[in-house]
Amino acid sequence: MQLETISSISTPVGEGAIAIVRLSGIDALEIANKLYRGNKTLDEVESHTINYGHIIDPDTEEVVEEVMAAVMRAPKTYTREDIVEINCHGGINTINRILQLTLKHGARMAEPGEFTKRAFLNGRIDLSQAEGVMDFIRSKTTEASKVASGQMQGRLKVYIEGLRQRILNILAQVEVNIDYPEYDDVEEATTEFLLEEAEKVKSEIGDLLKSSRQGRIMREGLGTVIVGKPNVGKSSLLNYLIQDNKAIVTEVAGTTRDILEEYVNVNGIPLKLVDTAGIRDTDDIVEKIGVERSRQALEQAELILYVLNNNEELTEGDIEILDSVKEDNVILIINKLDLENNLDIGELEERYDFPIVKTSIIEGTGVDDLEDKIAELFFGGAVTSADSTYLSNNRHIGLLEQANSAINDAIDSAQMDVPIDIVQIDLVKTWELLGEVIGEDVSEQLIDQLFSQFCLGK
């Protein structure tokens, strides 16, 4: 189905080598043709060709730009509609002028995500694939973009469709049972088959949900905070991990005053790394605010890297903080291993279950161990995006949680010999909830809301 023609600038607006105005819809060729002068008109050229010519203002015949116009006729296109892409020199002024000309001659300004929305509405991709496109654009590491790319190509969709098919098979059996209620043995066989199959579906939904934490980390980054007393080497660690000298490092205790945030790739896991002011009591107003921010960052962190100085004894302050943090998201880093040992490591090990890593950032040792520990803690070792299906999207997670409880209800009912049509209701509900992930029977409002989060021109 071809809808009214939309147009937008599909490249970042700024100085660049090339900028593209993209048109999609029923009149894309006609509108582009009014503005284009070349050896052939655009409706004469073959589909999927790019053609040299000029854009003119038809009212004045003034030449506006020298361009290459790509013509792609439906249905083998991104939107399944006719598409024309006008490739211009990358000037902001001209690209805007060409956009305006397309609008003046019959196109409507595209909304954010509207090209991808059309790909969805026209059935080329499902909703989870469309969401994958956006995740792909936003992904911050190679691994994260692999996860998004898998989703974009339909990995989650195929998985969900498989689960739905299996629920349909169960429902078909249940239907037989409802049609022939007088045969007891049919009922027994049905319940047995139902329970067996429903358990399998349930366990797969469970696996998907388990992957969701990892998926979200891949997409948004693992919120990681580096904390500890002043001067232990927190900023040095940040600099080492990002391989840059972003944070100021000096031998003065109290150097870092404000939060510094950087993304870094650790064994394929994106960390949103936060360097903080060393925590201590201080009368310095600026440092005080910094320390307060450190404490807030500590509370919000998913992973805490608590840095200690091998050269200094453990203090009450350290103990107070370490006692207050959760068990499963802390790694203790004993830094300055090159200096004399004055820290009672035995006491630390006795007091806390936290994994301990020993480093000398100045000598560059131990940081590999730290990276391995992080991967182990959050991904049980290797990051395996290449061959597994990750849930990474809050909408999907919410739906799968609901599907999980619906299939649980179905299983419980079946076990308690509740009338089979009650079980049927829960199975249908599970099937419907899974359908929403791929965009079946979702409301127009939801679709609008989802696509409005996209970039302009996508």
Ligand SMILES: Nc1nc2c(c(=O)[nH]1)N(C=O)[C@@H](CNc1ccc(C(=O)N[C@@H](CCC(=O)O)C(=O)O)cc1)CN2
């Ligand atoms: N110039 C340009 N580059 C681009 C895009 C674009 O729209 N324009 N893309 C988008 O933003 C991405 C490419 N994605 C695309 C995905 C599907 C189809 C497409 O035409 N699919 C058809 C048939 C494909 C075929 O010939 O086999 C289909 O699935 O039916 C095109 C682009 C990245 N690069």
Ligand SMILES: Nc1nc2c(ncn2[C@@H]2O[C@H](COP(=O)(O)OP(=O)(O)OP(=O)(O)O)[C@@H](O)[C@H]2O)c(=O)[nH]1
């Ligand atoms: N000997 C030794 N010195 C180190 C090591 N790591 C960092 N340092 C030094 O320790 C001093 C403090 O380092 P920073 O990274 O600024 O420490 P910080 O924890 O960020 O300190 P504040 O920002 O003040 O809280 C600097 O002089 C570093 O060069 C190490 O492994 N060994």
Ligand SMILES: [Mg+2]
């Ligand atoms: Mg610092």
